[in-house]
Amino acid sequence: MPFIINSIDIPNQSLFPVTIVIDYPKPEIQYEGFLIRIAGWIRCSNQTVTLVKLYCNHFKLTEDSLKERVDVPVTSPQVALGFDFKITVWDLPKKFNINLLFSFNSGETLPLVTFQGFWESPFLSTHLLPIFVNSVGRSGSSLMMRLMNAHENIVCGNQPPYELKLTRYLANFLNLLNNDRKNNYPFSPDDLYLAENKIGYNPFFNLDFMSTNMINWCEEVWMHQWLTCTQSMIIDLYDSLAKDQSKLMVKSFAEKVYPSTHIYNMNFIFKEIKQIILVRDPRDNLVSRLCFNKIRNKDDFGFSKNQSLESYINIMYAEYEALIYNGSMPENTLLVYYEDLITKPEKIILSIFEFCNIKFDKKTVEHCIKTAFELDDFSSTHMTSKSPEQSIGRWKDYFDQHEQNLILKNLNPILSQLGYLD
Numbered sequence: 001m002p003f004i005i006n007s008i009d010i011p012n013q014s015l016f017p018v019t020i021v022i023d024y025p026k027p028e029i030q031y032e033g034f035l036i037r038i039a040g041w042i043r044c045s046n047q048t049v050t051l052v053k054l055y056c057n058h059f060k061l062t063e064d065s066l067k068e069r070v071d072v073p074v075t076s077p078q079v080a081l082g083f084d085f086k087i088t089v090w091d092l093p094k095k096f097n098i099n100l101l102f103s104f105n106s107g108e109t110l111p112l113v114t115f116q117g118f119w120e121s122p123f124l125s126t127h128l129l130p131i132f133v134n135s136v137g138r139s140g141s142s143l144m145m146r147l148m149n150a151h152e153n154i155v156c157g158n159q160p161p162y163e164l165k166l167t168r169y170l171a172n173f174l175n176l177l178n179n180d181r182k183n184n185y186p187f188s189p190d191d192l193y194l195a196e197n198k199i200g201y202n203p204f205f206n207l208d209f210m211s212t213n214m215i216n217w218c219e220e221v222w223m224h225q226w227l228t229c230t231q232s233m234i235i236d237l238y239d240s241l242a243k244d245q246s247k248l249m250v251k252s253f254a255e256k257v258y259p260s261t262h263i264y265n266m267n268f269i270f271k272e273i274k275q276i277i278l279v280r281d282p283r284d285n286l287v288s289r290l291c292f293n294k295i296r297n298k299d300d301f302g303f304s305k306n307q308s309l310e311s312y313i314n315i316m317y318a319e320y321e322a323l324i325y326n327g328s329m330p331e332n333t334l335l336v337y338y339e340d341l342i343t344k345p346e347k348i349i350l351s352i353f354e355f356c357n358i359k360f361d362k363k364t365v366e367h368c369i370k371t372a373f374e375l376d377d378f379s380s381t382h383m384t385s386k387s388p389e390q391s392i393g394r395w396k397d398y399f400d401q402h403e404q405n406l407i408l409k410n411l412n413p414i415l416s417q418l419g420y421l422d
Helices: 141-149 166-177 189-193 212-244 262-272 283-298 309-326 337-341 345-355 360-375 379-380 401-417
Strands: 005-009 018-024 035-044 049-057 060-065 077-089 097-103 111-119 129-134 252-257 274-279 333-337
Touching: 005 274, 005 283, 018 111, 035 049, 035 097, 035 111, 049 077, 060 077, 129 262, 129 337, 141 252, 141 274, 141 283, 141 337, 166 212, 166 252, 166 262, 212 252, 212 262, 252 401, 274 309, 274 337, 283 309, 283 401, 309 401, 333 337, 333 345, 337 345, 345 360
Parallel strands: 129 252, 129 274, 274 333
Antiparallel strands: 005 111, 018 035, 035 077, 049 060, 049 097, 097 111
8 A cells, every 4th residue: 555545524504605626636545656636626706716735744845836627617706726736655653634725816715625635655674773863053953963873772973973965965866856746846956966976967857757657667667676776785784884883783873964855765665663762942943043144154055145143044944844743743753852962861862772672771871972972073162152052042132122133933833843942
């Protein structure tokens, strides 16, 4: 399988100036592919629908304008407008709610359709358990990876800041080459050959691949083979790393990731993963980013010198929103606060090892904490405060009252949802 739609909910249409019909998918039908097709049409008269957006758990997946459906009979001045989306099942939590929001030319946006369903991975469990440390930048992920890497039964990349991102690259490769050939997809064909070692022309954008048979091949045969190949490459890589690090018989590997639907790809491919969501107070995170850029005299994290504080905040809001969306996998996600990691490291590392089913004893925990917090050449150039403890609550002295009010106004929903408001 791997997915099924349990129900499609459309509100009482007498309450709205529209009629909605869903052509795909149909509820209670088992689907064999990797793509969910969401298609249908909306008929309206006194208002024009301009846009339809797909949301999952309050996170926007995609959007598109509507096109006239000439095959749907209507009486003037009514008009029938169609929509047709394809989304991969691994862009969604295992149990998902998809909402279709329609925007009218009046400026009003209404959630008019909800799909509920679930998916199951077609892959068998492997001998490796992937552990993903998921956070936005400047949230202590390098420190967390040092803790993990110090354990003899966890394999990570060899070098700080431990940003071995093969899984992310392979996931992007998969998404890029099967993006329904839409210009507004968040990846560009150029993404695969922007590096010095270029891959070259992307044949999947050739007209030969626009035929029905070739599209079916892309969506079925190619996707299944690439998923299988991706799993095999990742397993081989971490088996090789384990051998290189003399960590024999290791069953867990840890990788640092940033918020994206890539985490769902891995949940789909490996059937079972563990995800550690590492959260830091966005206000302190913002201070750390600004100071880090100043120290390096470089504009990282999507910031530029010409941006205002408010534009910085908007970038962060989107990142934290994506992180919260990644956290919507309660069956395999552990939420860890940066502040607790700094002030209560023993308690946090115990909870992580228990959550990941990794064996430990008191000596192991002490070794991991000592190794992680030991100041070396890398950590000394990576810190922006005198000590980790002094990085907590730093925003109170860094920003003036006007800036604090601006931050609170724009980040209030995120701060509240993460529990940072009293």
